[in-house]
Amino acid sequence: MDKQIRLYLSMKLATETHNLNPDRLDDKQQAQLKHSVDRVYQLQQRIVNSDEAQSVLVSKTDIEQAYQTCISQCDSLQQFQALMSSQGLTEQGLKAALARELMCDKVLDEISDAVPELPREQALAYYQKHKIDFSRGRTWKLSQILITINPDFEENRPDNALKRINMVRKQCEHIDFGQLALEHSECPSALEDGLLGWCEEGKLHPEIVAELAELEQGALSQPIETEVGYHLVICHDAKPPYVAPFEEVLPFLQQRHLSRAKSFIQRQWMAQLTSQ
Known part of the structure; x- marks a missing residue:
């Protein structure tokens, strides 16, 4: 399945980076893509082998939903199957890659789940200092x-x-x-x-x-x-002219704090994995 997982990562990263299928990239882009695939593959490997991953489960329903999402991104089932065939991906291989990806996402969510809520007084201080960001003429x-x-x-x-x-x-x-x-x-x-x-x-x-x-x-x-x-x-x-009141802005500030804090914790944890 390793080859199938790498094929999936190649297709995903090529689409995200260049909006092209891997076989449409030039030699320089192909070399960059291979480096990116190797890096992501190794990182995923460390995550799924981590102690934190041992208690995380990915259900068949989760995998099937992710698979159906992939199909929905194409105009038809026939187009999806043709794309899979052109990239050398099988249904079993794609589902294995999706299961691995879902596992990594769930582990990262688990390790960053305990982010404390942004204190109201801290949010208010930020709002007052940056009120112009929440206003319009x-x-x-x-x-x-x-x-x-x-x-x-x-x-x-x-x-x-x-x-x-x-x-x-x-x-x-x-x-x-x-x-x-x-x-x-x-x-x-x-x-x-x-x-x-x-x-x-x-x-x-x-x-x-x-x-x-x-x-x-x-x-x-x-x-x-x-x-x-x-x-x-x-x-x-x-x-x-309008200035958004603090109570209207507070949910946005809390969500941004949560997102940034989670991202920071996840980066720190992955850096630790890499160093090991």
């Missing part, structure tokens, strides 16, 4: 049509760009904004009928922010000149 739900300024192209020279945006604004009186965005806008949002979605104050051009301060909801702006060109915007909705 004014936010608007916007659509836009953009005509860029580029002196290298006749139609995008400043005077022509201004004429074009004014022409489009006039057409907005009797033609749907989304249709005009698709036809004229030079922003990627044109493919979404001009919809930009929710935009935060600090990520918008200041000229647009200034216009939004006076623009009524649902109204079409006058052409707005920025460093990239001329914009027409529609504000669909707006949200005031």
Whole structure:
């Protein structure tokens, strides 16, 4: 089964690292992959042979669920079977590799299970010091049509760009904004009928922010000149500045503490295994 386990690790690591099957990698990538597979295989071997692993069980149900998850990642059972065949993997071999992987995951969960909860006062101190990380400025739900300024192209020279945006604004009186965005806008949002979605104050051009301060909801702006060109915007909705209260942030801080603490304990434990 060792060969099957290594084949599984090769396929998994090649997909995670290069988004390719192992047989599609060049010689340099193949050499790097072999080194990674050897390293992961040896680490897994140490974990499953550790004292902590002796009391950990992986059920047939666990293995079958993991196997079915692998199948679900393909478009069909036939595609999954073809992929297995192309990589030299058998059903028995894949299940053995999955069982080994599940065992390692369960052992790591076991050895890092006793992480103490983040003290509330420590979480509060962090929140107060980093409150800006849990806040946002004014936010608007916007659509836009953009005509860029580029002196290298006749139609995008400043005077022509201004004429074009004014022409489009006039057409907005009797033609749907989304249709005009698709036809004229030079922003990627044109493919979404001009919809930009929710935009935060600090990520918008200041000229647009200034216009939004006076623009009524649902109204079409006058052409707005920025460093990239001329914009027409529609504000669909707006949200005031917001600072998340501590009680809202606390679960996130606790979860992040738990994740980091578990990761640290697991790394320390694996380093100890490696040194032995």
